[in-house]
Amino acid sequence: MNNFVDVILPIPLEKSFTYAITPAEADFLQPGMRVSVPFGKRKIYTGLVENIHQKAPQVYDAKEIHQILDDTPIVTKVQLEHWKWIASYYLCTVGEVMRAALPNAFILESETIIYRQEDVQVSDEELQDDEFIVYEALHHQSSLKIQDLMDILDKKNVLPVIKRLIDKEVIHVQEEIYEKYKPKLVRYIRLNNAYTSEAALQNLLEDLSRAPKQRDVVMTLFSISAKTKKPVKVSELTEESNASSAIIKALVDKGILEDYHIQTDRIQFEGEAESDSKALNKHQEIALNKIEQCFEKENITLLHGVTSSGKTELYVKLIEKQLNNQKQVLYLLPEIALTTQLVERLQEYFGEQVAVFHSKYSSHERVEVWNQVLQNSKKAKIVLGARSSVLLPFQDLGLVIVDEEHESSFKQFDPAPRYHARDTAIVLATMFQAKTLLGSATPSLESYFNAQQGKYGLVELKHRYNNVLMPDIEIVDLKDKHKRKRMTGHFSDRLITEIQDTLKENHQVILFQNRRGFSPIVECLTCGHSPQCPNCDVSLTYHQYRNQLRCHYCGYNVAMPKTCEACGSVELDSKGFGTEQVEEEAKALFPDHKVARMDLDTTRGKYGYEKIITALEQGDIDILVGTQMLTKGLDFRNVRLVGIMNADNMLNFPDFRAHERSFQLMAQVSGRSGRTKERGKVIIQSYNPYHRILQQVSTNDFEQMYTEQMEDRYTYKYPPIYRMIKITFKHKDYQKVNVGAEWYAKSLRTVFHEHVLGPEFPPVARIRNQYLKHVLVKIPQKQSLSKTKEAIVKINNSFLSVKDFRAIRVILNVDNY
Incomplete structure (x- = not known):
């Protein structure tokens, strides 16, 4: 009986592929192990074993696998089930989920290696110029990689050259697999066993009397070893003894010292954990009891706690309970910026049991966290991370906490899988029969609606910690201030006065402007021309610190012109303003x-966030200007004033969620103010001070905002009343996108009738030279979601089978919020 294995490949294939294996391999392999397999003409991929069976594929002959890469599975059974759910719900393939989930170092790539045919002699006349260069290079080197050829020939596409040389039998190629993950080894040093006795050491020191530096090194090593029982690092010894590495090498060569390596983690917690968490106040106690009561009836509970009400302390109590039951906890956050502050707070309580996982970590660091979660190690009892941490190989999950659950950063937009981490985490918790706690000061309408419908438990915490009052919010009318000439740049006289008073009292200020750069538009005063991005349908944004115009969609940049490109006039003026100009x-x-300034431009590095947050906490910054990064639940003790520079550009955004998002953003950024004893102040500048949302923010009236917005959602059939799937078409040819989107929408209308909107061009209709067009499918509550998706997939397949449409990229985005 032949044995076969189904393998998931990290590419967008609808099905897994079947390969032949030997009986011995069938006994050894388990689902979740990695194997390297051939696929297509010359490609080798790292695949993941899905199952082992004895059914040969019907349509093709099964190839053999190349090699087995693991001794034990690196992906768990529950994880595979979870990935399959993501793939079916978000209309993508399991391969795409696998690529998103596994750290890069786990997905080995094949590299094509080129060798010269040893016994073949070729004359110069038989080869073209570029072929001869490769042939010559192979005389000096035994093998070359594709990348080497690109460098030698200075060409991107070197495959035609390789093909011609293979046809002439001058070279042969081979695929080699490279293991990318390398464990971190630290070099330690110790005294050779022969010298450990007192007499031997005495003799050694006498022998080394003529080499004082070497003698000092031995003495230092002896004194360090006496002080600490831990192994001594070579780096520590060189530092303590002020010796060069050459001296230590000489001692190792003489056999006096021995060096050895120990594998260590790249991320380590240094310090002691406190044994007790903080005592809760009476409001928190009541909330904690209510959460536990809700968990008895419901698996999911929404905690609606105003800003600075001490939600984190409640989370800590719930985590403690899970750790006592030996369970793992997943703590999801919307932004990497938050992890730095929270890691410190959680490590104070739980020490090294906290593991952190997010995209600014290197590939090797992510592999280490992955392995610790997989082994249910003590170092990963609590996983704190951004959205990708929901894809980790948990063993025994007891609780999922989604902090700031309303945040749009939890939704992945590109590439596939386009999952929402909050909803995905809820499904993961269900698979483990664990509980989920969603926390926010401004819950999303979807979650609050579910709580009102009785699907989720609801717990409210309406008092700030230490009974500090909610900040005093004042709205400034910019139209009136401009009329009365009471503006200095973009600062009203009220805002300036408040900033001066706050700084006098040694408190800090946060200024919020939801646009980075210096000014969004540069305009010629003579002819009205403004520089546009050549690849996208947007104006270029002026960045003063680099004196250049940049596109925030594709990254295109150009030096700031001295004169207008259209008419040559030197009168160039900037319109609008961003964080740079406020700064x-x-x-x-x-x-x-x-x-200081905190936006995408100033936080690009791995520690970009930490530097700014630490500087603010230590009082090195008096005024921090920033974009919405500032709104994400950060806890700054000394901030007394928050200024929102212009509330209107958020309110007037063309999106059905604009008002909900504006309320959330402003309420969250206001919550950064007055978090200790004194009441904070918030000033919101707007040209439309009587807007309903601004009034609701100023009175912190979430319920009124919810009621009003839900009326709109009922009227216009938007989530959470109707579900939504957004279909986007992309192609560089405007006409093709138009025709394709029209055909697709017509097919959808035959099935869904009036519930199909579009096709429509979005506000920015061209990005990176690709035209975009959207179609929205609305799904009423009683309509089956799975049947709807089946119908869409069917239409999608027939669309892609039309030859003219095949080049159009179709993106299916489920629950586009």
């Missing part, structure tokens, strides 16, 4: 104070 104006207005 510059703040520096001019308050020259004696330290002003």
Whole structure:
């Protein structure tokens, strides 16, 4: 009986592929192990074993696998089930989920290696110029990689050259697999066993009297070893003894010292954990009891706690309970910026049991966290991470906490899988029969609606910690201030006065402007022309610190022109303003104070966030200017004033969620103010001060905002009343996108009738030289979601089988929020 294995490949294939294996391999292999397999003409991929069976494929002959890469599974059974759920719910393939989930170092790539045919002699006349260069290079080197050829020939596409040389039998190629993950080895040093006795050591030191530096090294090693029982690192010894590595090498060569390596984790917790968490106040106690009561009836509970009400302390109590039951906890956060502050707080309580996982970690660091979660190690009892941590190989999950659950950062937009981490985490918790707690000061309408419908438990915490009052919110009318000439740049006189008072009392200020760069538009005063991005349908944004115009969609940049490109006039003016301009104006207005900026441009590095957050906490920054990164639940003790520079650009955004998002953003950024004893102040500048949302933010009236917005959602049939699937078409040819989207929408209408909207061009209709067009499918509550998806997939397959449409990229985005 032949044995076969189904393998999931990290590419968008609808099905897994079947390969032949030997009986011995069939006995050894288990689902979740990696194997390297051939696929297509010359490709080798790292695949994941899905199951082992004895059914040969009907349509093709099964190839053999190349090699087995693991001794034990690196992916668990529950994880595979979870991936399959993501693939079917979010209309993508399991291979795409696998690629998103596994750290890069686990997905080995084949590299094509080129060798010269030893016994073949070729004359120069038989080869073209580029072929001869490769042939010559192979005389100097035994093998070359594709990348080497690109460098030698200075060409991107070197495959035609390789093909011609293979045809002439001058070279042969081979695929080699490279293991990418390398464990971190630290070099330690110790005294050779022959010298450990007192007499032997005495003799050694006498022998080394003529080499004082070597003698000092031995003495230092002896004194370090006496002080600590831990192994001594070579780096530690060189530092303590002020010796060069050459001296230590000489001692190792003489056999006096021995060096050895120990594998260590790249991320380690240094320090002691406190044994007790903080005592809760009476409001928190009541909330905690209610959460536990809700968990008895419901698996999911929504905690609606105002900003600075001490939600984190409640989470800590719930985590403690799970750790006592030997369970794992997943703590999801929307932004990497938050992890830095929270890691410190959680490590104070739980020490090294906290593992952190997010995209700014290197591939090797992610592999280590993955292995610790897989082995249910003590170092990964609590996994704190951004959305990708929901894809980790949990063994025994007891609780999932989704903090700031309303955040749009939990939704992955590109590439596939386009999953929502909050909803995906709820499904993961269900698979483990674990509980899920969603926490937010401004819950999403979807979650609050589910709580009102009785699907989720609801617990409210309406008092701030220490009974500090909610901040005093004042709305400033910009139209009136401009009329009365009471503006200095983009600062109203009220905002300036408040900033001065706050700084006088040694408190800090946060200024919020939801646009980065210096100004969004540069315009010629003579002819009205403004520079556009050549690849996208947007104006270029002026960045003053680099003196360049940048596109925030594709990254295109160009030096700031001195004259107008259209008419040659030198009168160029900038319209609108971003964080850079606010920062510059703040520096001019308050020259004696330290002003800093926190946006995508200033936090690109691995520790970008940490540097700014630490500087603010330590009081090195007086005024922090930033984008919505600032709103994400950060806890700054000394901030007394928050200024929202312009509320209107959020309110007027063309999206059915604009008002909900504006309320959330403003309420969250207001919550950064006055978090200790004194009441904070918030100033919102707007040209439309009587807007309903601004009034609701100023009175912190979430319920009224919810009621009003839900009326709109009922009227216009938007989530959470109707579900939504957004279909996007992309192609560089405008006409093709138009015709394709029209055909697709017509097919959808035959099935879904009036519930299909579009096709429509979005506000930015061209990005990276690709035209975009959207179609929305709305799904009423009583309509089956799985049947709807089946119908869409069917239409999608027939669309892609039309030759003219095959080049159009179709993106299916389920629950596009």
